[in-house]
Amino acid sequence: DIQMTQSPSSVSASVGDRVTITCRASQSISTWLAWYQQKPGKAPKLLIYAASSLESGVPSRFRGSGSGTDFSLTISSLQPEDFATYYCQQGDSVPYSFGQGTKLEIK
Amino acid sequence: QVQLQESGPGLLKPSETLSLTCTVSGGSLTSGSYYWSWLRQPPGKGLEWIGYIYHSGSTNHNPSLKSRVTISVDTSKRQFSLKVRSVTAADTAVYYCARVRSWSFDSWGQGTLVTVSS
Numbered sequence: 001d002i003q004m005t006q007s008p009s010s011v012s013a014s015v016g017d018r019v020t021i022t023c024r025a026s027q028s029i030s031t032w033l034a035w036y037q038q039k040p041g042k043a044p045k046l047l048i049y050a051a052s053s054l055e056s057g058v059p060s061r062f063r064g065s066g067s068g069t070d071f072s073l074t075i076s077s078l079q080p081e082d083f084a085t086y087y088c089q090q091g092d093s094v095p096y097s098f099g100q101g102t103k104l105e106i107k
Numbered sequence: 108q109v110q111l112q113e114s115g116p117g118l119l120k121p122s123e124t125l126s127l128t129c130t131v132s133g134g135s136l137t138s139g140s141y142y143w144s145w146l147r148q149p150p151g152k153g154l155e156w157i158g159y160i161y162h163s164g165s166t167n168h169n170p171s172l173k174s175r176v177t178i179s180v181d182t183s184k185r186q187f188s189l190k191v192r193s194v195t196a197a198d199t200a201v202y203y204c205a206r207v208r209s210w211s212f213d214s215w216g217q218g219t220l221v222t223v224s225s
Binding site: 032034036042043044045046049050055087089091092094095096097098099100101 | 153154155156167168169170171203205208209210211212213215216217218
């Protein structure tokens with residue numbers, strides 16, 4: 001099974017800051033990587049698929065990059081609605097697996 | 108815009124069978140472009156993929172649940188379903204149904220909490 005490791009587990013930032021979250025796969029997954037945002041009590045929301053493709057309706061301040069085993073999600077200018085938990089997910093092989101999550105908190 | 112809605116009992120006793128249904132509206136369950144999946148999230152924890160089904164009935168599931176899981180589809184009702192046998196407290200979670208596109212989950216139900224307790 002492929003293990004997904006995110007870092008950091010939590011991060012504090014201010015509105016307007018630039019934040020980067022990283023995700024590492026235990027083996028190469030090409031670009032079969034997605035990023036999700038989850039707010040308390042809500043279902044996850046797809047932000048990025050295929051490592052760098054922006055889902056329709058998602059603001060362009062979200063950017064995904066990487067391939068192979070190392071990936072990142074960058075939010076270029078944090079907005080108040082961006083404070084949430086973020087998960088990466090590999091879709092390369094079954095069983096699909098998620099990172100443990102990164103909680104983005106307001107400083 | 109496709110919408111998914113989970114339904115089913117919210118409280119089970121250990122050893123019972125969890126049964127949930129996901130109803131799909133605003134989109135076709137039989138579209139060749141999509142698979143349909145179940146995931147879960149224990150309270151305060153991360154996400155776990157349970158399995159998926161194609162409209163033809165072809166399935167795949169997470170071996171971590173061993174052979175306890177069955178996923179089925181009823182295209183005439185625009186529904187797909189999940190059964191988990193012999194539940195324990197470790198199966199307590201919010202269960203989500205979701206649509207699979209490009210091996211990511213692009214549309215989700217709101218989730219339903221299932222609690223296993225004696």
